[in-house]
Amino acid sequence: MLQSSITPTQISAGFHALSDPLRLQVIDLLRERELCVCELCEHLEVSQSKLSFHLKTLKEAGLVRSQQEGxxxxxxxNLTQFVALEQYLADYRRFSSIAPARTCQE
Structure with a gap:
């Protein structure tokens, strides 16, 4: 497998962050454009406190960036992190042979 610049901890954090339906909805909304917390809360119909927890998880995984204005x-x-996760998976597709299923025989 090719050596990736992403660490195992970053890979794990990225996939963990992508494992929640609400966080996936946040990512889908951010595909269109940058949004403030209030806009995300409105679109998702969730409280700011609930959303803050999920945004923190996405931020810690490096999947989103935040910028304060006022x-x-x-x-x-943060598309760079998505590319790194995609590359991690692509390396398996390119460099790992798919072995046939084994059957146990005693």
Whole structure:
């Protein structure tokens, strides 16, 4: 397998962040454009406290970036991290042979 610049911890954090339906909805909304927390809450119909937990998880995984402007925080996708996760999976497709299923025989 090719050596990736992404660490096992980052890979694990990225896939964990992608494992929640609400976080996937956040990512889908951010595909279109940068959004502030209030816009995300409105689109997703969730409280800011609930959303903050999920945004923190996405941020810690490096999948989203935040930028404060005045009293608002705007979120956008960090596409570099998505590319790194995609490359990690692509390396398996390119460099790992798919072995036939084994059958146990005693």
């Amino acid at each position: 009293r608002w925080i705007y979120y956008s996708l």
